[in-house]
Amino acid sequence: MHAVCDTPQVSEHSGVQDGHAPGGAESVVLRARGLTKQYRRVRAVDGVDLTVGVGERVALLGPNGAGKTTTLLMLLGVVTPDDGFVEIAGHRLPRERSRAAERVGFAAGYLPLPERLRVREFLHMFGRLYGIADPEPQITLGLERFGVTHLATAMGNELSSGQRTLIGIIKATLHRPRLLILDEPTASLDPDVALRVRTGLAELCAADHTALLVTSHDMVEVSRLCERVVFISSGRVVADGTPDAVAASFGRDDLEGVFLHLAEERERVT
Amino acid sequence: MITKTRWLRVSAVARRHAYVLQRAPQRWFDVVFWPVVDALLFGSLGVYFSRQSSAGAAGVAYLLAGILLFHVVFQAEISLSTGFMEETWSRNLLNLLVTPLTEVEYVAGVVLFGLVKLALGVGTVALAAWALFAFDVTTLGLALVPLVAILLVVGWSVGLIVISLILRVGQGAEILAWGLLAMVMPLSGIFYPVSALPGAIQPISRALPTTHVFAAAHEVVAGHSLPWSQVGWGAFGAVVLAIASTFLLVHMLAVFRRRGYISRHT
Numbered sequence: 001m002h003a004v005c006d007t008p009q010v011s012e013h014s015g016v017q018d019g020h021a022p023g024g025a026e027s028v029v030l031r032a033r034g035l036t037k038q039y040r041r042v043r044a045v046d047g048v049d050l051t052v053g054v055g056e057r058v059a060l061l062g063p064n065g066a067g068k069t070t071t072l073l074m075l076l077g078v079v080t081p082d083d084g085f086v087e088i089a090g091h092r093l094p095r096e097r098s099r100a101a102e103r104v105g106f107a108a109g110y111l112p113l114p115e116r117l118r119v120r121e122f123l124h125m126f127g128r129l130y131g132i133a134d135p136e137p138q139i140t141l142g143l144e145r146f147g148v149t150h151l152a153t154a155m156g157n158e159l160s161s162g163q164r165t166l167i168g169i170i171k172a173t174l175h176r177p178r179l180l181i182l183d184e185p186t187a188s189l190d191p192d193v194a195l196r197v198r199t200g201l202a203e204l205c206a207a208d209h210t211a212l213l214v215t216s217h218d219m220v221e222v223s224r225l226c227e228r229v230v231f232i233s234s235g236r237v238v239a240d241g242t243p244d245a246v247a248a249s250f251g252r253d254d255l256e257g258v259f260l261h262l263a264e265e266r267e268r269v270t
Numbered sequence: 271m272i273t274k275t276r277w278l279r280v281s282a283v284a285r286r287h288a289y290v291l292q293r294a295p296q297r298w299f300d301v302v303f304w305p306v307v308d309a310l311l312f313g314s315l316g317v318y319f320s321r322q323s324s325a326g327a328a329g330v331a332y333l334l335a336g337i338l339l340f341h342v343v344f345q346a347e348i349s350l351s352t353g354f355m356e357e358t359w360s361r362n363l364l365n366l367l368v369t370p371l372t373e374v375e376y377v378a379g380v381v382l383f384g385l386v387k388l389a390l391g392v393g394t395v396a397l398a399a400w401a402l403f404a405f406d407v408t409t410l411g412l413a414l415v416p417l418v419a420i421l422l423v424v425g426w427s428v429g430l431i432v433i434s435l436i437l438r439v440g441q442g443a444e445i446l447a448w449g450l451l452a453m454v455m456p457l458s459g460i461f462y463p464v465s466a467l468p469g470a471i472q473p474i475s476r477a478l479p480t481t482h483v484f485a486a487a488h489e490v491v492a493g494h495s496l497p498w499s500q501v502g503w504g505a506f507g508a509v510v511l512a513i514a515s516t517f518l519l520v521h522m523l524a525v526f527r528r529r530g531y532i533s534r535h536t
Contacts, residue, residue, distance in 0.1 A: 129282050
């Protein structure tokens with residue numbers, strides 16, 4: 001079991017157990033224990049444990065204000081936890097943040113592209129930041145994979161939000177990371193673009209055996225893309241397992257039912 | 271020793287800022303427009319006052335040497351602080367913070383391209399001073415080397431202080447990119463000796479490394495040899511400032527990460 005929980009838990013998910021997966025430590029790409037974050041009087045994250053295995057596709061779900069983004073930012077080393085630790089591909093944060101970051105890609109649907117860069121220049125810059133001496137082949141592959149080769153010479157501020165998201169994901173995958181973290185990647189996307197994102201991500205994860213940790217409010221998308229879901233509510237992990245098993249453990253038909261249940265519960269408490 | 275991967279990251283940051291300068295016309299104000307305006311303004315003042323007194327050409331050189339060296343501090347500081355502000359304006363900070371890029375590599379990249387801007391800005395002042403007032407900066411000779419080196423360190427240190435305050439306070443601190451140097455300028459004896467300042471302010475002025483550098487420069491302009499004691503005090507002050515600003519940045523980064531201030535920039 002991955003989570004410190006006080007509500008129904010589910011055991012049928014990936015084979016990775018407590019950071020010690022079958023086959024040894026190298027089968028775990030992300031291990032976080034006891035993550036806690038307090039902002040003034042608000043406890044944003046309260047003892048979150050999370051493990052992601054190599055090539056595993058995991059969704060981090062929860063209502064607004066549940067602590068998802070704060071958790072992601074702690075996993076990425078951008079926010080320092082008050083308590084607990086994060087280890088990525090065997091590199092402990094914050095001491096080995098740079099080494100860990102070489103193995104992680106991150107994109108968020110809400111992040112714009114810098115205004116004064118063309119898409120290819122932006123991707124070239126980030127390819128080099130990830131240590132790729134000649135990122136051009138990876139850039140071309142990424143643009144083709146997500147069907148946006150025509151955007152290569154566009155300026156960052158000329159793109160639609162959907163196009164920005166696609167370029168952000170390509171940026172996050174140039175260095176073929178072992179773990180890809182996506183915060184709301186398909187928010188505000190048209191269904192056809194969202195499908196292209198899902199297809200591209202599935203292809204990428206299969207090709208490079210990249211693990212995926214994604215937050216989303218689209219439960220249908222999550223069911224299609226992820227093999228495991230972790231629900232957070234009020235900063236705590238409250239469920240962890242396959243989508244079907246998590247829904248069943250709450251007595252609901254699907255993940256949307258679980259989501260609505262947790263949102264209502266949160267509203268009652270607050 | 272810098273590794274190939276580190277160099278890739280440093281050069282990527284430098285190249286990003288080269289694109290910004292290339293595509294943001296307003297950035298050329300800092301490297302071309304203000305240098306020409308300053309050279310014209312202080313050169314003309316020098317000419318006017320030299321006609322009113324016995325100062326002659328030395329008076330013009332006094333002011334032009336001052337403004338030229340001030341542009342070393344200004345360009346070094348402004349390239350570093352506006353380089354960082356460019357990331358906050360374009361909401362690119364989170365994108366950078368999740369890469370392997372370290373703080374030292376980031377600063378090195380901005381400073382590297384800042385040297386290009388500095389060469390452009392100071393070169394423009396020198397060229398304008400020569401073309402408009404026949405002031406040849408090379409007459410200062412090798413004395414320029416230690417003086418410019420100290421002023422570079424001061425400029426970068428002030429840039430680090432500005433970045434630290436933006437990390438801590440947010441975009442409200444951006445005005446300090448220009449404001450801090452505006453405070454330093456009258457206190458440093460750039461266009462007049464420190465003795466011309468009100469008595470109560472003179473001790474503050476003498477505590478600034480820039481004051482000693484400009485005092486040394488004025489000695490050279492007057493035809494004397496470089497006063498190494500002034501250079502020594504200037505260098506000492508610059509090193510103290512560099513250490514203090516580095517510690518401030520490290521501390522503010524820790525606060526930034528601990529309090530989750532990245533949410534201000536996403």
